[in-house]
Amino acid sequence: MALWPELIVCDADGASPQKGTRVRGDRERAARFGALVREQLPRLYAIARRLVGDDAEDAVQDCLVKGFERFDQLDDPDAASAWLTRVLVNCCHDRGRDRARRPVEVELTDVEEFSLYRKIAFEDPFPYSDSLHLDFLEGFGPDDVREVLLRLPDLYRTPLVLVYMFGYATKEAAAILEVPLGTLLARLHRGRKRFERQLWDYAEDVGLVEDARR
Amino acid sequence: MISCHEAARRLWEYLDGAVAEDDRRRLEEHLARCRRCCAELEFAEELRGFLRRSAQEEIPSDVLARLNSTLDELEHR
Numbered sequence: 001m002a003l004w005p006e007l008i009v010c011d012a013d014g015a016s017p018q019k020g021t022r023v024r025g026d027r028e029r030a031a032r033f034g035a036l037v038r039e040q041l042p043r044l045y046a047i048a049r050r051l052v053g054d055d056a057e058d059a060v061q062d063c064l065v066k067g068f069e070r071f072d073q074l075d076d077p078d079a080a081s082a083w084l085t086r087v088l089v090n091c092c093h094d095r096g097r098d099r100a101r102r103p104v105e106v107e108l109t110d111v112e113e114f115s116l117y118r119k120i121a122f123e124d125p126f127p128y129s130d131s132l133h134l135d136f137l138e139g140f141g142p143d144d145v146r147e148v149l150l151r152l153p154d155l156y157r158t159p160l161v162l163v164y165m166f167g168y169a170t171k172e173a174a175a176i177l178e179v180p181l182g183t184l185l186a187r188l189h190r191g192r193k194r195f196e197r198q199l200w201d202y203a204e205d206v207g208l209v210e211d212a213r214r
Numbered sequence: 215m216i217s218c219h220e221a222a223r224r225l226w227e228y229l230d231g232a233v234a235e236d237d238r239r240r241l242e243e244h245l246a247r248c249r250r251c252c253a254e255l256e257f258a259e260e261l262r263g264f265l266r267r268s269a270q271e272e273i274p275s276d277v278l279a280r281l282n283s284t285l286d287e288l289e290h291r
Contacts, residue, residue, distance in 0.1 A: 033285075036283060042272075042281070046269060065288070068288045117254045137260060137261070142271060146268075164266065185232060188226075189227070
């Protein structure tokens with residue numbers, strides 16, 4: 001059974017469609033795509049902001065054009081949200097490759113042993129606080145978090161954004177990124193470690209912890 | 215009994231429900247005895263909430279208008 005029956009423009013016997021039927025079918029297809037995507041624009045934009053920062057609008061524009069071109073590949077309407085996210089992630093990845101700024105990569109051995117919890121406790125950046133760790137996190141606004149994420153390589157940033165910011169299950173995120181579940185879990189683990197390390201480094205770079213010590 | 219080092223490495227996986235049954239039991243045995251790892255687990259939960267909250271962002275009206283305009287063009291070309 002066709003999942004998108006109104007999109008079928010050929011006659012039942014397989015003969016070539018009439019020109020008017022094709023035009024009507026194309027418009028119906030375009031209208032269906034528009035209806036599907038319009039309600040998702042805020043979510044798509046929010047994801048893109050975390051993946052490519054200021055290039056987010058361009059990335060979503062790319063996603064709209066490529067999604068429209070490939071709309072026929074979507075055969076399950078219930079999978080539309082994840083399918084669109086996959087198209088967007090690929091567009092963001094293409095744009096990320098072109099970005100001049102390179103992520104600040106941290107030595108793996110250093111990162112694997114890093115614990116933000118222990119680092120904050122050891123450094124004690126808020127000597128008069130009775131909720132040291134929460135005070136540290138409260139120093140970050142949404143722009144700061146986005147900057148920290150953009151310091152991570154795409155490989156680790158994208159799984160973190162999909163799973164921990166936008167609530168995708170790990171299996172869904174693995175399907176969106178077209179990687180095995182084990183690979184996704186390993187990237188999440190390494191990504192978390194890098195994210196924690198970069199939160200601390202960013203706090204030092206912009207004076208969040210220095211200010212607190214004064 | 216697992217070490218604090220091993221427990222700390224697995225806290226996020228634990229919160230994700232991504233540890234095997236035996237590992238989960240050993241981790242919970244450790245947490246029942248170790249206040250520092252319990253505090254680290256609470257911090258991991260805070261950090262997850264912090265990430266979720268950081269995802270909330272309004273799309274600017276001018277951006278939304280331009281994206282809707284692109285969709286209009288796609289629908290009418």
